[in-house]
Amino acid sequence: MDIFRPAAAGLIVSLSIAAGAEARAARAFTPQDLVMMERVSDPQVSPDGSQVAFTVRQTDFDANRGVNGIWRLSLRDRDARPVRLTAQGESSESPRWSPDGRTLFFLSTRSGSAQVWRLDEGGGEARQVTRLPLDVNGFRVSPDGRSLLLSLDVFTDCADLACTRKRLDEAAAAKADGRLYHRLFIRHWDRWSDGRRSQLFVVRLAADGTASGEPRWLTQGIDGDIPSKPFGDDAEYAFSPDGKTVYFDVRIAGVSEPWSTNFDIYAVPTDGSAPARNLTAANPAWDADPLPAPDGHKLYYRAMKRAGFESDRFGIMELDLGSGKTRELDPDWDRSAGVLRLSADGRTLYTTADDLGEHPLFALDIETGRVKELAGGGDVAGFSVAGGRLVIARSTLTAPADLYEIPARGGRERKLTAFNAARLSELAFGAVERFTFSGWNGDAVHGYVVKPYGFQPGRKYPLAFFIHGGPQGSWLDEFHYRWNPQVFAGAGYAVVAIDFHGSTGYGQAFTDAISGHWGDRPLEDLQKGYAAALAKFPWLDADRACALGASYGGYMIDWIAGVWNAPWQCLVVHDGVFDTRMMYYATEELWFEEWENRGLPWEKPENYERFNPALHVGDWRVPMLVVHSSRDFRIPLSQGIAAFTALQRRGIPSEFLTFPDESHFVQKPQNSLQWHQVVLAWLQRWLGETE
Numbered sequence: 001m002d003i004f005r006p007a008a009a010g011l012i013v014s015l016s017i018a019a020g021a022e023a024r025a026a027r028a029f030t031p032q033d034l035v036m037m038e039r040v041s042d043p044q045v046s047p048d049g050s051q052v053a054f055t056v057r058q059t060d061f062d063a064n065r066g067v068n069g070i071w072r073l074s075l076r077d078r079d080a081r082p083v084r085l086t087a088q089g090e091s092s093e094s095p096r097w098s099p100d101g102r103t104l105f106f107l108s109t110r111s112g113s114a115q116v117w118r119l120d121e122g123g124g125e126a127r128q129v130t131r132l133p134l135d136v137n138g139f140r141v142s143p144d145g146r147s148l149l150l151s152l153d154v155f156t157d158c159a160d161l162a163c164t165r166k167r168l169d170e171a172a173a174a175k176a177d178g179r180l181y182h183r184l185f186i187r188h189w190d191r192w193s194d195g196r197r198s199q200l201f202v203v204r205l206a207a208d209g210t211a212s213g214e215p216r217w218l219t220q221g222i223d224g225d226i227p228s229k230p231f232g233d234d235a236e237y238a239f240s241p242d243g244k245t246v247y248f249d250v251r252i253a254g255v256s257e258p259w260s261t262n263f264d265i266y267a268v269p270t271d272g273s274a275p276a277r278n279l280t281a282a283n284p285a286w287d288a289d290p291l292p293a294p295d296g297h298k299l300y301y302r303a304m305k306r307a308g309f310e311s312d313r314f315g316i317m318e319l320d321l322g323s324g325k326t327r328e329l330d331p332d333w334d335r336s337a338g339v340l341r342l343s344a345d346g347r348t349l350y351t352t353a354d355d356l357g358e359h360p361l362f363a364l365d366i367e368t369g370r371v372k373e374l375a376g377g378g379d380v381a382g383f384s385v386a387g388g389r390l391v392i393a394r395s396t397l398t399a400p401a402d403l404y405e406i407p408a409r410g411g412r413e414r415k416l417t418a419f420n421a422a423r424l425s426e427l428a429f430g431a432v433e434r435f436t437f438s439g440w441n442g443d444a445v446h447g448y449v450v451k452p453y454g455f456q457p458g459r460k461y462p463l464a465f466f467i468h469g470g471p472q473g474s475w476l477d478e479f480h481y482r483w484n485p486q487v488f489a490g491a492g493y494a495v496v497a498i499d500f501h502g503s504t505g506y507g508q509a510f511t512d513a514i515s516g517h518w519g520d521r522p523l524e525d526l527q528k529g530y531a532a533a534l535a536k537f538p539w540l541d542a543d544r545a546c547a548l549g550a551s552y553g554g555y556m557i558d559w560i561a562g563v564w565n566a567p568w569q570c571l572v573v574h575d576g577v578f579d580t581r582m583m584y585y586a587t588e589e590l591w592f593e594e595w596e597n598r599g600l601p602w603e604k605p606e607n608y609e610r611f612n613p614a615l616h617v618g619d620w621r622v623p624m625l626v627v628h629s630s631r632d633f634r635i636p637l638s639q640g641i642a643a644f645t646a647l648q649r650r651g652i653p654s655e656f657l658t659f660p661d662e663s664h665f666v667q668k669p670q671n672s673l674q675w676h677q678v679v680l681a682w683l684q685r686w687l688g689e690t691e
Contacts, residue, residue, distance in 0.1 A: 026428035028453040029490035031676035033427065034481065035059055035669045038419045039066075040401045041393055042094065042382050046101040049387020050076050053085075053095035053104055054403060056419065060089070064670045068093040070106050073416060075389055075405065082417055085119055086126065092117070094138065094234070097386075098145045103209070105129065105141055105148075116148060118209060130203070130211045133165035137198055138227065138234045143243045147204050147270070150215060151226060151237070153196040160214060164196065184258040188588050189230040190631040190663030198225040200237060200248060202270050218268050222276060224250035228263070235289045235339045239270070240296055246270055247279075247290035247299060259590040261286050261310050265301055265319075279319060280326075285312065289339055294346045297321055302337050303328075309515075309595050311472035313508040316340065316349060316364060330364055333371045334507045341385050343408065350390070352380050354505030357434065357446055358477050361392055361406065375406045375413060379478030391416065395479035397450070397486065398429040428453055430489030432477075437532035439525040440501050443510065447529045448475065449537055450485045450495040452690070462544035462687040464488045465530060465568075466497040469551030471514050471522065474503045482665055482672070483550065491680050492690025494540055496533045500525035502552075516598045518552075518580075519559050519611025526556070527564060542567065544687040548679070550574035551635065551664065555613065558643055561624065562616025570686035572679055574627040575635045575664055578643040579614040581605070586636045617646045623653035625682040627675065629662035655682065 039057040046052070051074050057066045070092045074080035085104070086092040092108040102121040107114055110126075114135040117126045129148070130136060137151040154164045171177075171194070179192070186193055199222065201215035219226055226248050227236035237248035246268050253260040263286045268276040280287040285304040292299050299319040304312035314336045316329045330337070335353040342349060349364040360376035361383055378396035385391075390408045395401040403416040430450040439445030452461050466485065468475050475497040479486075485495035499506070500522035502514025513521055534540050547568050549557045554576020561571055577583050584593045584601045594600060597607040609615065624647055628640025640656070647654035657678050659671050666675045684690070 027426055028492075029427050029429060029486045031487055031673050031680075033423060033490075034484055034487055034676070035672050036061065037400050037423070037479075037481075039481070040403060040417060040419050043384045043391045043393050043403055044095050044097060045075070045384040045386040045389045045391050046097050047099060047386050048101050049389040050074065050101070052384065052389075052391050052403065052416070053097070054393070055093050055095065056084075059669050061669050064668050066669065067091050070095045070104070072104075073403070075391075075416075082419075096139070096141055096234075098141055099143055100145060103145070105139070107136060107139070116150075116211070120209070127209065129205070129209065132211075132215070133161050140234055140237060140239060142202075142239050142270075143241055145205075147202055147243070148211065149218075149237060149239060149246060150201045150203060151198050151234075152201055152215075153198050154217075155195060156197050156199070156220070156223070168194075183255045184590075185588060187633045189633055191633075197223070198227060198229065198232075200226050200246060200268075202246070216270075216272050218246055218270065218272065219248070219250075219266075219276060222250055222252060222266075223254060224252045224257075226250050238290055238292060240292050241294060242296055244270055247292065248276075249288050249290060249301070258588060259308070259594055261304070261308055261591050263287050265290050265299070279321075279324075285309070286314075287317075288314070291340045291342060291349075294342065294344070300329075300340055300342070300349060302340065308591050310589075310592060311470075311504070311511060312336075313511075314338075316351065318366070329366060329369050330371060332369065333364075335362075335371075336504065336508070341383065343385060344388070348408075350374075350383065350385055352383070354474050354476065356505055357448070357474060357499060358505070363408075374408075375404070377477070379476050381478075396477050397432050397448075397479065399424070400479040429486050430455070430495070433537075435532065435536055437528055439528050440513070440521040443501070445498065445500065445525050445529060446506070447496065447498040447533065449533060449540075450489045450497075452492050452494050453490045454492070455539075457539070459539060460541040460544075461492070461494045461539055462683070462690060463540050463542070463546070464493040464495050464683065465526075465545060465547040466495055467526065467547060467549030467553035467556045468497070468499075468503070469549070469553045470504075471500075471502040471518070471552035472504055472511050473552075474499050474505050476505075482667075487676060488680070488683075491683075493683065493687075494537075496530065496540070498526055498529035500529070515596050516607065517611075518555065518596065519563070522556065523560065523564065526560075530567065544569060546570040546572065546683050546687055548572035548574075549576065551576070554635070555580075557624070558613035559611060559616075561622060562613060562619040565619070565622045568622045570682060571622050571624040572627070572682060573624060573640070573643060575629070575632050576626075576639065576643065577613070577635055578639045578646070580612045581608045581614075583635065583639065584608065586638060588633050614642070614646075617650065620646065620650060620652055623686055625655050625657065625679065627657045627666075627679075629659040629664075629666065631661065631663040634664045 042055040044053045070086045071082045073082045090110045094107045096105045104119045108117045116129040140149040158164045200219045203211045203215040206212040249263045251263045265280045265287045266276040284307040288302045290301045302314040303317045306312045338352040359379040361374045361380045363372045378394045380392045382393040390406045393401045405414045434448045554573040557573040601608045626644045644656040
């Protein structure tokens with residue numbers, strides 16, 4: 001039985017499927033289509049398996065923002081259609097079930113700040129649960145449903161939440177706005193530090209279901225962020241099954257935080273009777289995402305082995321909470337595990353991992369360590385298991401994410417949703433073909449080609465050569481909302497993408513191969529991959545080719561501009577590293593630079609200069625579009641300005657596109673549209689009409 005009704009009359013929004021619509025000729029996929037796609041994520045199966053709640057992001061183009069809504073779908077009725085539970089236009093996310101499945105908690109900004117709300121069995125209007133003076137970053141529901149574990153940003157020298165609120169208000173009202181810093185991480189990713197830390201608090205729920213009293217501060221004295229910034233989430237903290245303990249991971253590094261990857265798992269009693277206790281102090285590398293076993297005797301988590309390396313392999317660990325002994329459950333599985341979920345009987349762990357250009361869902365048998373793929377063929381970006389049901393959110397290169405039900409032990413899957421169906425029925429995507437060639441060291445290297453819209457045999461097509469970031473990343477079979485090859489295929493370009501050495505999903509040794517070798521091993525793969533694509537696909541026009549890349553891919557664009565510029569009629573560099581030496585002193589996450597360059601710049605200066613694009617500007621000749629945004633603190637704006645300065649001073653045709661309010665990514669809908677328009681216009685200028 002469906003226990004929830006929409007929040008108010010008239011708010012039932014079912015899928016916009018064009019049933020019975022007249023057949024129309026498929027048209028090309030455009031940047032506008034990409035920006036307006038509905039984005040399905042964060043499935044959460046109810047405890048009894050009867051329904052799934054999830055988030056859908058819709059685009060308010062006029063307001064230049066995405067708006068998240070909470071939806072629900074019955075899993076028992078095969079003819080059921082999704083129903084929106086929150087009001088159109090308000091932002092709501094992170095649906096989480098109470099243990100009895102009678103209440104759905106979620107975060108919403110409808111009150112003016114991010115607070116926890118609830119929808120109860122029987123329907124009716126959503127009710128506000130927390131009324132705190134600070135935004136709630138994330139939350140967990142206790143096993144008995146009577147408490148909430150909250151993450152809040154606070155000044156750690158404040159005694160209560162009101163103190164933090166007062167200091168924020170005073171700072172906002174002050175005429176002087178200078179900030180004095182005493183240690184690094186003065187800025188991170190896209191924002192300057194204001195001195196607050198994300199900390200965990202627990203608050204009791206009164207009989208009426210609302211939060212009661214001042215939240216209890218559980219992590220007081222912990223000099224770290226829980227969850228981690230900027231992308232941490234509620235997988236980083238959890239209640240024990242009896243609700244008496246909270247487990248969390250955190251990096252406590254003091255002044256060394258910017259060059260440390262040493263996260264540890266801690267345990268703290270929820271009654272505040274004792275300080276947090278480190279459970280994984282023996283491992284100097286990254287321990288993440290604590291997940292208690294149903295019986296409370298063991299704790300599962302992910303762990304790296306090499307300190308200072310953010311792209312080391314995450315193995316799956318088991319900690320006996322009684323004896324303190326640990327064991328790795330998957331030592332023979334050469335993949336890096338993602339977030340973990342447990343089966344109800346506690347015998348199976350579910351996780352995702354990059355694997356040969358895909359990001360499937362896997363099941364790990366805890367007793368034997370055997371790993372089995374459950375759902376491949378694309379990118380599983382989220383999943384949930386409860387009540388004997390397993391639901392995933394998956395996309396591919398030719399389809400945005402939808403929900404699918406997967407038999408927990410394998411078998412035939414069932415598609416549950418069809419968001420974007422009306423829009424997709426009008427569109428034609430380019431066919432995707434994978435290929436393999438012999439790259440650096442004779443290793444097999446993978447790539448793919450996307451055919452342009454309206455492909456006709458016998459014709460030649462201009463080429464967009466994509467270079468991915470990371471560099472420890474991969475061109476996955478996914479529907480990407482920034483670097484989507486189908487947008488370029490829709491504009492008439494063929495797309496070639498290579499998973500060079502350093503890419504994930506091909507074994508840890510393949511990933512490791514790029515560290516200390518940014519400019520040689522991956523370059524050899526790109527050169528051989530480009531040649532292999534031209535040989536295998538004769539319809540690629542080698543006389544009309546442009547290379548494009550972001551982040552590390554942007555670094556590679558600056559690098560090949562000086563050392564491999566012969567094939568290209570144009571280049572596009574987005575947030576690229578121009579000067580590898582200065583990059584160290586200007587960025588924030590120093591552990592990355594120190595690992596990739598095998599040391600500190602004043603101790604190993606030759607490592608920072610060996611593959612420095614700035615040293616080869618004298619050989620630059622190819623027209624280049626430079627894109628760099630003001631709030632990118634990973635690769636600061638000055639790197640993009642320096643590249644543009646070099647181009648202009650050398651008299652090379654060039655343009656510079658910047659967004660004052662974007663970070664390492666361009667995310668606002670209208671900015672995204674402008675980015676695509678400028679980039680595609682640049683390709684058209686130098687490669688000619690695509691017809």
